[in-house]
Amino acid sequence: MGGQAEGNRAVSLAAGKLLLLGAWLLLLGVASGFGPPTFGDGDPFVQPMGSAELASLGAMPPVPGTVRAVAAVVMDGASGHTLVSRNADARLAPASLTKMMTALVALDRASLSEPIVATERSRSEPSVIGLDPGDTLSLESMLYGLLLMSGNDAAQAIAESIGGGSIERFVGWMNERAATMGLKNTRFANPSGLDQAGHYSSARDMAEIARAVMAEPRLAQIVGTRRHVIEGPPLYVFTNSNPLLGSYPGLDGVKTGFTDDAGRCFAASVTRDGGRLITVVLNSPNIAGEAFTLLEAGFAISRPVPLSVARVGYAGLREAVQPQLAGPVANLAGWELPFLRAFTRRMGDNSFETTVSLAGRPLGRWR
Known part of the structure; x- marks a missing residue:
């Protein structure tokens, strides 16, 4: 040996x-x-x-053998140290994990009470919350639709409204925020995460974005909500797509995603014993099972x-x-x-x- x-x-x-x-x-x-x-x-x-201290010194355990995701990472939520990784810096389609950055930029640029007005351009299949042109919701309500139901129409409406009529301007702010965060393997081309040339991120970068979301108390509250109802009219009922929320102890976020190019993607946050772990899987055949396995591995090595x-x-x-x-x-x-x-x-x-x-x-x- x-x-x-x-x-x-x-x-x-x-x-x-x-x-x-x-x-x-x-x-x-x-x-x-x-x-x-x-x-x-x-x-x-x-x-x-x-484990965080070991990671800071360069130690790195392997990804559990049952995890088949193309890219995966477990990150210490406090320090940002990577604890477990596979292809953590590979540039891949991130699907609707993109919407975490959309939410961060929206909070940077507008108040939660700001009215967001849907337009014809807001229509964006396949995942929608059901906005029609002229529908108006507060940014806070739109964020529930964005982060719980992964509404592409909500993403478009937020970007167009806050961007002063320009979705492209809003996407530029998303890329500026990514650069400020030091994310070297991330570039956004739209606010929803739909497959598009030049739209990519990495498991490690997405874990950093998830950390930023969980550091924003209002966003952390939203992604930890299992069901949210807006009485209207019209009536909106948003159910969280997070497959581990309510079943994995301490899990309090963050976001799921799927497109043909990206496959199934998942960012998850767990708080336990005063600490937080973030895991991200990109292009995974089983996001719930593999996130569970990675989180268990992360907590197993996080003891002194x-x-x-x-x-x-x-x-x-x-x-x-x-x-x-x-x-x-x-x-x-x-x-x-x-x-x-x-x-x-x-x-x-x-x-x-x-x-x-x-x-x-x-x-x-x-x-």
Whole structure:
């Protein structure tokens, strides 16, 4: 699984894979010296590290094998660190996940009470809330239709009304907002997400947009609503298309989507134990099942990961420092690891000091 180093030099263990041994896993660093360090089994190694911190150091677990989405990501909602990913930066059709950005820009440019007037241009199949030309709803009501029912007519009406009669102007604002957010793999050509040349995003970018939606209290409230009724007339009844809302503990958003080019897409947010995870799947055969699997994987690795020194092994004058995960943890087989460095040196009093670092960050030192 690991390696041993000869001579008095530091050796890096390149990004590789952890192999599961029962419920325990070994992280292998290597070092050598002229005699054994003075620490042994069970000595403290480092303070616990959560998945977000590991991710910030470059560690990355694999996507569960049952997930067949073309692109997928799990993101820590607080830090924005990517915890799990597959093709996270691939430019793909995002379908109606686009409407999350439509909602963000609408809030940037107008108040919730602003009247939105539907026109003939608002008609946009196939997903509609049933607007006729001249129908007027507040922006807040339109956002319910946009985000719960995924109304393309609502998207068109919002963009045209707030854009001063120009949907193209509104789409330009969407792209400006994407650039401001640092989204390098996103470009919008329309406010609804219908397939169109030059309209694309990535799983990672969509996760960032979902984070922004959940950071807006009013939008977070809307996407967490299962059913919304506008008495009218006319009467509107909006039912949330989110397949996990109400069935997955802590799930509080965000958006579904489907087009022929994009396939089925889903952005989901879950709040649990004071933290939030965001997952996105693009072109998935089973958005509910795969989002569930990814969220479970995300929460499994989001617990702190305590480490301890395992032992010092011998082979003639060679020795190996073997840090290990201290206690039962989730199955992290297949993690890509950053560089782990262990260095042992002889001190002036003839004792030995060993220093271990992960991706340049000192983790512990013993004599």
